[in-house]
Amino acid sequence: MNISFETLLQKDSFTKEEIIRLLKANGEQEKALFKRSHDVKLKHIGNKVYFRGLVEFSNICKKDCLYCGIRASNKMVNRYDIADDQILKAAKFAYEHKYGSMVLQAGERSNPAFVDRICQLLKDIKKVSNDELGITISIGEQTKETYQKWFDAGAHRYLLRVETSNPKLYNKIHPDNEEHSHATRLACLKSLQDIGYQTGTGVMIGLPFQTYEDLANDILFMKEFDIDMVGMGPFIEHDQTPLYEYKDDLMSLNDRFRLTLRMIAVLRIMMKDINIASATALQAIDPLGREKALKIGANIIMPNITPTQERANYLLYQNKPCIDEGADDCTNCMEARINMADGEIGYGQWGDSLHYKSRL
Numbered sequence: 447m448n449i450s451f452e453t454l455l456q457k458d459s460f461t462k463e464e465i466i467r468l469l470k471a472n473g474e475q476e477k478a479l480f481k482r483s484h485d486v487k488l489k490h491i492g493n494k495v496y497f498r499g500l501v502e503f504s505n506i507c508k509k510d511c512l513y514c515g516i517r518a519s520n521k522m523v524n525r526y527d528i529a530d531d532q533i534l535k536a537a538k539f540a541y542e543h544k545y546g547s548m549v550l551q552a553g554e555r556s557n558p559a560f561v562d563r564i565c566q567l568l569k570d571i572k573k574v575s576n577d578e579l580g581i582t583i584s585i586g587e588q589t590k591e592t593y594q595k596w597f598d599a600g601a602h603r604y605l606l607r608v609e610t611s612n613p614k615l616y617n618k619i620h621p622d623n624e625e626h627s628h629a630t631r632l633a634c635l636k637s638l639q640d641i642g643y644q645t646g647t648g649v650m651i652g653l654p655f656q657t658y659e660d661l662a663n664d665i666l667f668m669k670e671f672d673i674d675m676v677g678m679g680p681f682i683e684h685d686q687t688p689l690y691e692y693k694d695d696l697m698s699l700n701d702r703f704r705l706t707l708r709m710i711a712v713l714r715i716m717m718k719d720i721n722i723a724s725a726t727a728l729q730a731i732d733p734l735g736r737e738k739a740l741k742i743g744a745n746i747i748m749p750n751i752t753p754t755q756e757r758a759n760y761l762l763y764q765n766k767p768c769i770d771e772g773a774d775d776c777t778n779c780m781e782a783r784i785n786m787a788d789g790e791i792g793y794g795q796w797g798d799s800l801h802y803k804s805r806l
Contacts, residue, residue, distance in 0.1 A: 465662035483711035490718040495789040496797025499540035507553025515684040544793040547580035554586030568599035580796035605646035611667035646675035652702030654692035674799040679725030714743030719800040740787040
């Protein structure tokens with residue numbers, strides 16, 4: 447017999463069937479879900495929101511994921527690779543504006559010169575910030591040795607989105623070759639945890655072929671993997687990718703947006719002390735998208751501090767917001783957004799995952 451929705455919401459953990467029920471909530475039930483996740487957030491991690499200054503330093507990528515605008519075979523992309531001094535300038539900006547942390551993100555490469563370059567950059571970022579700036583990196587699948595080198599050089603958080611926990615769905619949104627393997631991605635996540643990184647992952651919501659059961663399994667996967675931080679957002683199609691041909695089969699952008707908020711809410715209730723990022727893609731659909739995510743469970747926001755002239759070339763999806771703003775504009779905008787969401791900015795703090803600390 448089904449328990450009432452109100453009784454279900456008082457639970458701390460859910461079965462797959464219960465998660466599906468929550469993900470399908472609408473109207474008053476959706477409001478009740480968001481109220482519960484908001485209360486859980488305040489109780490377990492407070493109302494602090496932490497900045498991660500995002501530098502998307504290169505859109506050169508060896509991968510060919512079928513959903514991504516910067517996939518290797520997209521010949522219409524203007525490729526760029528920001529010089530190290532510009533990256534360090536952005537790091538200095540983050541440090542001087544008391545961001546606490548920054549994120550280095552790029553297309554995936556793993557050649558020795560690139561690996562060594564990241565090592566040096568990490569050391570230099572620590573130097574220009576008096577060893578005070580926290581560093582997250584998100585540069586895809588690498589060997590365990592590479593992850594260890596980068597950890598030793600100063601990175602302490604790593605985001606590697608699994609995109610989906612369903613291997614069959616993963617295979618439908620990636621080319622069928624050894625370069626794109628679900629098993630490899632999981633092995634990389636395990637390596638990151640073993641080394642000691644605060645380990646983050648995430649999924650896309652509203653993909654072609656994706657079901658509510660897939661999304662419920664994604665949440666259970668993150669719980670079982672004991673993940674420290676999550677960045678997940680709505681799938682937004684890009685017209686220079688193979689998956690674009692399925693655009694007419696997708697749920698509406700607004701439905702993908704609402705479903706993403708419900709995913710964040712359910713995850714917050716089940717994993718009370720992890721860090722959850724408010725994804726930029728939410729704002730691509732709803733001008734107040736990121737604030738809404740902060741209100742109901744997210745606690746991380748990533749102001750884009752990439753030099754403005756390159757922002758328009760890092761388009762994983764279309765209609766990406768903030769591509770023509772400078773770093774100062776982005777900071778002022780973020781402050782206003784966080785205040786609107788009743789949050790308090792954790793200036794100068796790393797904002798590490800409480801879950802990571804508790805599982806050490």
